[in-house]
Amino acid sequence: MRKILIIGAASAIAEATARIWAQSGDHLFLVARNQDKLESIAADLRVRGCPKVETYTMDANDFNIHTRMLDAAEQALDGLDTVLIAHGSLSDQVSCQQSVEKTLLENNTNALSAIALLTHIANRFELRKDGVILVISSVAGDRGRQSNYIYGSSKAMLTTFCSGLRQRLYKSGVSVVTIKPGFVDTPMTTEFKKGALWATPKKIAKYIVDAANKQKNIVYAPFFWQFIMLIIQHIPEAIFKRLKL
Amino acid sequence: MTDQILKSWGRIQHANQEVVSIDSRNELLIPKIPVSKTWLPYGNGRSYGDSCLNSGGVALKTGKLNRFISFDPSNGILICEAGVLLSEILNLIVPQGWFLPVTPGTRFVTVGGAIANDVHGKNHHVTGTFGSCIRSFELQRSDSQRLICSEQQNSDFFAASIGGLGLTGIIIWAEIQLRRIRSPWIEFESIRYESLAEFFDLCEESDKDYEYTVSWVDCAGTGKRLGRGLFVRGNHAPIGQGQAQYHPKIRTFPFVPPISMINSITLKAFNALYYRKQIAKKIRSIQHYQPFFYPLDEVLEWNRMYGPKGFYQYQCVVPTHVSKEATTELLKEIAKSGMGSFLAVLKLCGNKSSPGMLSFPLPGVSLALDFPNRGQVLHQLFHRLDTILAASNGRLYPAKDGRMSGSLFRQGYSRWQEFANFIDPQFSSSFWRRVMEDR
Numbered sequence: 227m228r229k230i231l232i233i234g235a236a237s238a239i240a241e242a243t244a245r246i247w248a249q250s251g252d253h254l255f256l257v258a259r260n261q262d263k264l265e266s267i268a269a270d271l272r273v274r275g276c277p278k279v280e281t282y283t284m285d286a287n288d289f290n291i292h293t294r295m296l297d298a299a300e301q302a303l304d305g306l307d308t309v310l311i312a313h314g315s316l317s318d319q320v321s322c323q324q325s326v327e328k329t330l331l332e333n334n335t336n337a338l339s340a341i342a343l344l345t346h347i348a349n350r351f352e353l354r355k356d357g358v359i360l361v362i363s364s365v366a367g368d369r370g371r372q373s374n375y376i377y378g379s380s381k382a383m384l385t386t387f388c389s390g391l392r393q394r395l396y397k398s399g400v401s402v403v404t405i406k407p408g409f410v411d412t413p414m415t416t417e418f419k420k421g422a423l424w425a426t427p428k429k430i431a432k433y434i435v436d437a438a439n440k441q442k443n444i445v446y447a448p449f450f451w452q453f454i455m456l457i458i459q460h461i462p463e464a465i466f467k468r469l470k471l
Numbered sequence: 472m473t474d475q476i477l478k479s480w481g482r483i484q485h486a487n488q489e490v491v492s493i494d495s496r497n498e499l500l501i502p503k504i505p506v507s508k509t510w511l512p513y514g515n516g517r518s519y520g521d522s523c524l525n526s527g528g529v530a531l532k533t534g535k536l537n538r539f540i541s542f543d544p545s546n547g548i549l550i551c552e553a554g555v556l557l558s559e560i561l562n563l564i565v566p567q568g569w570f571l572p573v574t575p576g577t578r579f580v581t582v583g584g585a586i587a588n589d590v591h592g593k594n595h596h597v598t599g600t601f602g603s604c605i606r607s608f609e610l611q612r613s614d615s616q617r618l619i620c621s622e623q624q625n626s627d628f629f630a631a632s633i634g635g636l637g638l639t640g641i642i643i644w645a646e647i648q649l650r651r652i653r654s655p656w657i658e659f660e661s662i663r664y665e666s667l668a669e670f671f672d673l674c675e676e677s678d679k680d681y682e683y684t685v686s687w688v689d690c691a692g693t694g695k696r697l698g699r700g701l702f703v704r705g706n707h708a709p710i711g712q713g714q715a716q717y718h719p720k721i722r723t724f725p726f727v728p729p730i731s732m733i734n735s736i737t738l739k740a741f742n743a744l745y746y747r748k749q750i751a752k753k754i755r756s757i758q759h760y761q762p763f764f765y766p767l768d769e770v771l772e773w774n775r776m777y778g779p780k781g782f783y784q785y786q787c788v789v790p791t792h793v794s795k796e797a798t799t800e801l802l803k804e805i806a807k808s809g810m811g812s813f814l815a816v817l818k819l820c821g822n823k824s825s826p827g828m829l830s831f832p833l834p835g836v837s838l839a840l841d842f843p844n845r846g847q848v849l850h851q852l853f854h855r856l857d858t859i860l861a862a863s864n865g866r867l868y869p870a871k872d873g874r875m876s877g878s879l880f881r882q883g884y885s886r887w888q889e890f891a892n893f894i895d896p897q898f899s900s901s902f903w904r905r906v907m908e909d910r
Contacts, residue, residue, distance in 0.1 A: 238535070262497040266538055273539035273551075274563065413494050413535065417473060 228252040228438075229303040231296075233286060233343060234313025236263045238412035239362060242431035243310060248276035255299040255306070257282045258313075278303065286313045286339040287331075296346055308438060309347050310360045311340050316414045317377040329376055336380035341387050348391055351400045358438050359395075360403045361388050365446065367406070368455045371471040392443060401441040405434055408451040477530055480774055481519040482781030483844055484873050486526035486901060488513075494535040496552055496643050499615050504529055509899035510613065512637040514554060514581030518588065519784045520873025521901035522636050528899060531641055533583055539563070540644060547649035548606070553583030553642045558768075560647075565760070569649040570707070572604040578765050583642040588870040589634030589830040593683040593705075593764070596821030600830055602633035603823065608645035613897030617643075622826075631893035634827030636869055638894045638903055652707045655717070657683070657763040659705030662753045663746070667698035667799055674819040677704045683763075685818050690802065690811040690840055691742045698802055699746060700817065708757055717759035723771040731778035731843035735809045742813055767814075777843045782812070783873055785856060786831075786839035788820055789865035794836040797863040801838055801856055808852045815840035828890040831868045839871070850874065869902060880906040 230247055232240050235256035244254055248271040256279065258264045264281040271279050280302040284295050300306055317332040340361065351357040366374055367381030385404055392402035409415065409424045425448050433447035446452040461469070475490045490513075491504050504510065511525035513532050536554035543549075544567045549560065557571060558578040564570065575590040584590075589602045598604070607621035610632055618640075620629035632639040664670050670686060677684050681704035688700035733741075767773055774782070789797040798817070805811050816839045820832040842849055857879055860867070866883025867875045881887055894903075 263495055266496060266540070269540055270538035273542045413492060416490075416492055419473060419475075 228308045229255075229306050230308040230310065231255045231257070231299045231303075231306050232310045232312060233257045234311065234362075235267060235281075236260055237312045237314070238414070238427040239407065239410060239430050239434070240310060240312035241267055242427040243312075243434045244271055244276075245274055246431055246435045248272075248274045248279070251275065251277055252308075253278040253303050255280045255282065255303050257284050257286075257295060257299075259283065259285050286343065287334050289339065289342050292343055292346055296350065300350075305354075306350075307354075307356060308358045308360070309351075310362070310434065311343060312362045313339070314362065314364075314414075317374065317380075319372075319374045319376055322376040332376050333380050333383075336377060337383040337387075340384055344387065344391060348395060348400070352395060352398045355399045358401045358403065358441060359391075360405060360434060360438055362405045362407065362434075363388065365406045365408050365451050365455050369459050369466075373471060401443075403437045403442055404444045405430075405437060405447060406445065406451065406455075407433075407447045408454070475530075477513060477524055478516060479520055479523055479873070480517050481783055481844075481873055482774055482777070482779075483783065484521045484524055484901065486521070486524035488525055488528055488530040490530045490532055492532045492535050493554075493641070496536060496538070496540075496609075500531070500611055500613060500641065504531070506613070506897060510641075510895075510897055511900045512553075512583060512587070512641045514584035514587075515556065515579055517577060517580045517584065519871045520869075521905065522588070522869045522872065523584070524901045525899060526901045533581055533641070536583075536643070544569070547651065548646060549649055550644060550646045551582060552644045553586075553608075554581050556581055557585065561760075564649055565652070565655050568651060568653070570652040570760070572598050572648065572650045573601045574764055575601070576765065577768055578761075579768060582645050582647070583637075586633055586642055586645060587635055587637045589825055589827040590870070591820070591832050593685045593818070595823075595832055596678045596684065596819055597682050597823075599821070599823035600634075600825045600827070600832060602826040602830065604648050604650075605633065605826075606646040606648055608632070609643040610640045611643050612640040613895050628893060630826060630828050631890055632827075634825065634830040635890065635893070636829065636900060636902065638898050638900060640895045640898065653710045654708050655760050656708040656757050657705045657760055658708045658755075658757050659683070659703055659763065660753055660755045661749060662702045662704075663699075663749060663751075664702050665699050667795065667802070670698065670700065670702060670817060671795060673702045673704075677702075678819065678821070680706075682706050685816060687745070688802070688815045688817045688838075689742045689746050690805050690813075690815040691739045691809070692746075693803075693806045697806060698799065700815075701746070701749070705758075705763060717761065719759075719761060719769065721769055721771060724773050724775045727775045728778050731780065731782070732776045733782075733812045733841075733843050738809070738811060738813065745813060777841070780844040780846075782844055783842050783849070783853075784839060784871040785842060785853065786837065786868040786871040787856070787860050787865050788831065788833055788835050788837040788868075789860065789863045790833060790835040793863040793865075797859060797865060798836050798838060800859045804852070804855050804859065805840070808848075810842050810845060810849060810852060812841035812843065828886040828893075829869070829884050831866070831870070833866070835865070839868075872902070875906065877906040877909040881910075 236258035268279045322329045363385045364381040366378035367385045388404045437445045509528040513530040533554035536552040540550040589600045591600045610618045683705045686702040
């Protein structure tokens with residue numbers, strides 16, 4: 227049985243993951259901004275067999291509340307051994323290009339808030355000498371592209387942070403898993419036309435649960451994104467800058 | 472919001488629609504959705520024709536409205552959002568000793584869709600339609616009214632929305648009364664019958680003792696072979712039966728073949744073989760509920776086998792007093808045409824009245840079969856079948872239909888005018904416009 231904290235629990239990927247954990251009897255502490263949504267997700271997880279679900283309303287960009295929330299989670303579940311960081315927002319590239327304010331806000335949401343949370347969580351888990359920290363980054367963080375480099379560069383920061391954290395915590399027996407989903411059909415991406423490369427949140431969730439069980443390092447979800455990104459990363463910049471990606 | 476091409480199960484009708492995903496039961500529709508176009512809920516797209524489509528309008532997709540709200544295993548009352556699939560409900564409740572009182576031939580339909588089409592199953596003669604196990608639901612209207620509907624409360628909207636084809640508003644959640652089972656297994660018998668007369672005898676003999684009855688009929692059989700088939704009857708098995716584990720083998724039909732795999736040559740051969748699949752007159756066995764109720768669900772996307780032109784299903788019901796004559800005539804006409812498919816089902820519908828104004832079943836016999844889309848010749852056959860149907864006061868099932876005439880619909884569903892009063896002014900569907908346009 228795991229004691230799991232999920233930040234960004236109302237996201238489609240987090241919810242699908244929570245359903246799998248609920249069915250295996252894990253205890254869950256769900257954090258999201260919207261109280262109504264959290265309550266309906268918690269009720270669903272209880273029906274699916276989750277023995278313990280607690281909720282906490284928080285905006286991840288409220289950096290001051292992070293430790294209070296972590297205390298509440300540890301108290302509610304009598305300790306924590308797994309964390310899933312799943313919050314984020316798909317930045318509107320065009321409007322960010324016109325606004326420093328928007329760009330910084332996106333950066334806060336997708337990178338800095340997660341980094342702040344990870345700082346606290348890492349220190350707590352390091353003391354316990356055990357635990358799994360799962361962080362949802364993105365394939366978009368593997369290389370900046372003109373169509374979404376605001377989002378992509380935030381995720382790149384998160385990916386790089388996790389990579390360092392993984393090395394640091396390895397000796398304490400704490401695993402840091404970077405999840406890099408490709409295109410996922412979620413409310414965040416309703417605006418997009420869906421093609422063959424698109425995956426369901428349920429599919430990504432299976433990758434996350436599996437990665438937690440096997441304490442993997444970097445997980446592309448679905449797996450084929452690893453090959454796609456390998457190619458994209460190796461296109462020479464002189465050519466890459468001319469592409470319309 | 473994006474425009475998408477939405478399809479229905481028959482793969483004939485396509486509709487270009489703006490798609491809006493409804494993902495929270497607390498959200499109101501109005502601020503989110505443009506009112507310049509008409510709306511229609513879209514669940515899992517398992518209706519065969521155009522009843523789930525609204526060409527040029529907005530599709531309110533309910534797939535993400537898929538949360539359970541509560542389940543009491545002591546009394547079997549389940550409340551869930553309308554986008555939950557029956558398959559997810561079964562996964563939850565069967566291990567806890569409960570089952571859906573009514574289930575259609577596929578478990579991949581949403582609760583909202585099952586209500587809006589008032590679906591029925593192999594136990595119609597005992598339990599009636601899906602609507603009869605619905606205790607209540609919430610109907611959200613385009614004017615932001617949120618109506619709790621049940622037999623006691625807003626009973627008129629309750630009756631209009633059950634079988635209401637999604638036109639009365641959007642169903643947000645529903646409360647379902649489940650039934651107890653003692654195991655996930657079904658004890659059944661399969662009996663070969665040689666004629667329609669024998670089919671009717673079997674129905675009469677079986678309907679009291681067997682909760683589930685259905686039959687496959689050889690739609691290619693002519694002369695002496697007319698109306699031969701296999702009659703299946705079963706009951707939930709008691710504890711201790713079928714201890715073996717069930718290992719489902721789910722496959723996907725991998726591609727759309729360039730032509731329909733069902734044609735006049737394969738049809739005759741397949742039907743003759745299928746009829747002979749059991750050598751004995753009667754076999755008795757035990758089966759897991761999944762292959763018993765949902766044999767077609769084991770091949771995902773089986774609708775592809777009819778090729779790029781898709782297929783129609785013709786499902787009709789004819790009243791009891793004319794059922795023998797009408798069924799014989801329909802089968803003769805179909806066999807003569809050489810069209811049809813091996814998926815032909817004959818089923819006795821019971822006397823239990825359906826709660827919905829536009830519910831399909833009536834006491835009598837229901838015949839359902841698929842037809843690969845062969846264009847004009849097929850429509851000529853449909854026209855001949857419609858004539859038989861109209862003369863015997865039967866009707867076609869909107870959930871399966873993509874072509875019936877408005878007059879046949881209005882003749883078959885005498886309460887359509889009463890129903891029309893409950894249609895939400897913002898809602899419409901390709902089906903509804905089609906059956907209303909020739910008035």
